[in-house]
Amino acid sequence: xxxxxxxxxxxxxxxxxxxxxxxxxxxxxxxxxxxxxxxxxxxxxxxxxxxxxxxxxxxxxxxxxxxxxxxxxxxxxxxxxxxxxxxxxxxxxxxxxxxxxxxxxxxxxxxxxxxxxxxxxxxxxxxxxxxxxxxxxxxxxxxxxxxxxxxxxxxxxxxxxxxxxxxxxxxxxxxxxxxxxxxxxxxxxxxxxxxxxxxxxxxxxxxxxxxxxxxxxxxxxxxxxxxxxxxxxxxxxxxxxxxxxxxxxxxxxxxxxxxxxxxxxxxxxxxxxxxxxxxxxxxxxxxxxxxxxxxxxxxxxxxxxxxxxxxxxxxxxxxxxxxxxxxxxxxxxxxxxxxxxxxxxxxxxxxxxxxxx
Numbered sequence: 549x550x551x552x553x554x555x556x557x558x559x560x561x562x563x564x565x566x567x568x569x570x571x572x573x574x575x576x577x578x579x580x581x582x583x584x585x586x587x588x589x590x591x592x593x594x595x596x597x598x599x600x601x602x603x604x605x606x607x608x609x610x611x612x613x614x615x616x617x618x619x620x621x622x623x624x625x626x627x628x629x630x631x632x633x634x635x636x637x638x639x640x641x642x643x644x645x646x647x648x649x650x651x652x653x654x655x656x657x658x659x660x661x662x663x664x665x666x667x668x669x670x671x672x673x674x675x676x677x678x679x680x681x682x683x684x685x686x687x688x689x690x691x692x693x694x695x696x697x698x699x700x701x702x703x704x705x706x707x708x709x710x711x712x713x714x715x716x717x718x719x720x721x722x723x724x725x726x727x728x729x730x731x732x733x734x735x736x737x738x739x740x741x742x743x744x745x746x747x748x749x750x751x752x753x754x755x756x757x758x759x760x761x762x763x764x765x766x767x768x769x770x771x772x773x774x775x776x777x778x779x780x781x782x783x784x785x786x787x788x789x790x791x792x793x794x795x796x797x798x799x800x801x802x803x804x805x806x807x808x809x810x811x812x813x814x815x816x817x818x819x820x821x822x823x824x825x826x827x828x829x830x831x832x833x834x835x836x837x838x839x840x841x842x843x844x845x846x847x848x849x850x851x852x853x854x855x856x857x858x859x860x861x862x863x864x865x866x867x868x869x870x871x872x873x874x875x876x877x878x879x880x881x882x883x884x885x886x887x888x889x890x891x892x893x894x895x896x897x898x899x900x901x902x903x904x905x
Contacts, residue, residue, distance in 0.1 A: 550898040553608060553654065555600065555616040555643050559585035559866070559876030561858055562615055565886025569895045573609050576600060581872045582879075588865040600642045605649025612898045613656035616643040617881055620662040644680055655901040656894065657686060657710040660881055663732065665706045666690055671736025677708060682742050686710035689721070689744035690736065691728035693889065695882035697751045700758040701821045701857040703882055706733075707889060709746055711897060715904060720897055722747045748893045751884075757819040759798050761856035768838070768845040777835060777846040780804065780813040789837070789844075792817055799838045801849070821849070821857055824878035833874065851877070859883035 550570045554563050557575035559582050566572060575595045577583055583597045596603075618640040640659065647653055659677065666674045674690060681688050688710040695703035711717055722745045725734050729745065737743045769777065781789065781802075789800070802815035803822055813835060816822065825832045834849040849857075851866055851873035859882045866873040 550613065550895060550902070551609075551611040553611045553614040555614065555646075556618055556639075557586055557595070558582045558617070558880050560590050561860060561877075561880040561883050562617060562886050563590050564860065564864070565881070565883040566890050567887075569887070569890040570613065570898070573611055576603065581868050582876050584867050585865070585873070585876045588867050600639055600646070603642075603646055605646040606651065608646070608650055610652045611654050612902065613658065613894065614643075614647060614654040615658045615660070616640065617660040618643060620664070640677065641680075644684070648684070653684075655712055655715070655904075656898050657681065657688075657708075658889075658894065659708040659710075661706055663692065663704050663706060665708075666692075666736040667732040671732065671738075674706075674708070674736040675740065678737075678740055678743070681708075681710045682713075685713055687713045687715075687717075687742035687744055689746045690733050691746050691748060692730050692733060693728060693748075693885050695859070695885050696755070696820060698753075698755060698884035698888070699857055699859050699882055700756050700761060700819060701824060701882070703823045703885075705881060705885065709744070709893070709897070711744075711901065713742055715901060717744060717897070717900075720747055720893060720900070721745055746893060748889070751888055758801060758821055759819065761853055762799060762836075762838070763850040763852045763856075766847060766850035766853070768840065768847040774844070774846045777813055778837070778844060780811060781815060781837075782807070782812045785813075785815045788817055789815065793839065793844075797839050799836055802835050802837065803832075804835065824849075824854055824857060824874075826875045826879045849874075854878060857882075859885075 551573045552566060552570040554572050554575040557577045563572040563575060573594055578599045580597060586595055678688050688708055690706055690708050692704055692706055695701050725745055727750055728748055800815040800817050801821040802813050804811055804813050815837060821834060835846055836849055837844060837846050851870055854874055854877035855864055855866060858877050858880055
């Protein structure tokens with residue numbers, strides 16, 4: 549089986565998605581709470597709890613591929629938009645420094661982040677990484693996969709995939725953009741040498757709805773808190789909610805946001821949850837409005853529901869507090885997205901690259 553290094557491994561959902569396609573031989577994260585989730589599901593033998601700045605490439609095992617879901621805070625619209633100069637997202641340079649230090653460099657590199665990586669500042673941040681990889685002898689291309697193609701969560705993510713320049717990847721690439729190359733990717737790649745239009749098939753099969761992932765054991769808010777939450781729903785959403793109730797309404801997800809100096813609870817009625825985020829305050833936790841026993845109730849999305857929204861199996865263990873579990877799931881890559889990418893593109897690439905040895 550092909551082997552992989554999992555940088556910024558978090559709660560282990562990349563390793564979970566790679567199962568059966570790649571064996572993770574080394575994983576790293578600096579969060580003890582996320583490490584507890586990773587180890588509970590994948591064991592301690594190959595996991596290292598440490599800061600990436602302290603890692604030396606010469607200490608790492610050989611592997612066919614290296615994956616880096618580097619921090620998104622400085623590239624996210626919800627963050628400070630400091631870009632790759634920021635203290636968090638800038639850790640991608642530490643990843644590349646480690647690759648430089650490895651005696652046998654992985655032939656296949658994958659970096660994952662939010663859409664801001666290709667869309668912010670006209671693609672400036674993507675181009676910086678592309679050129680850094682190019683200087684190291686790699687050709688690269690970016691694709692965007694959204695978890696909503698498999699799960700009831702809107703979660704588009706960018707994946708940069710790199711291989712040695714001399715490798716013939718024509719069987720796994722195209723000469724023009726495809727469905728996984730939205731306008732921001734096309735714009736970011738304009739004029740870049742050593743660019744690859746990666747080919748990956750569209751996902752097939754039934755997509756789950758929000759109703760399908762509801763945790764019936766989760767406790768709802770008391771009557772007072774429910775009334776307070778419902779009163780925060782803006783007028784246009786209240787009208788939609790009334791319409792939905794007349795047509796078999798079961799559940800809607802929403803986030804609390806500040807609009808014109810007032811906090812409101814904005815809902816979506818398409819049976820899809822908004823993108824899970826890490827809980828750095830009450831407003832970042834997703835709220836559900838449900839119909840139970842003929843009346844509306846509210847509550848936060850449960851930890852088990854966050855795991856389901858990320859495609860983790862029911863057996864996936866999530867130790868720790870509510871916030872610990874929510875963060876481990878909300879700061880991760882959806883399992884079926886990783887699995888699709890691994891099966892349809894990464895494993896064929898790794899096998900073909902191995903044949904060139």
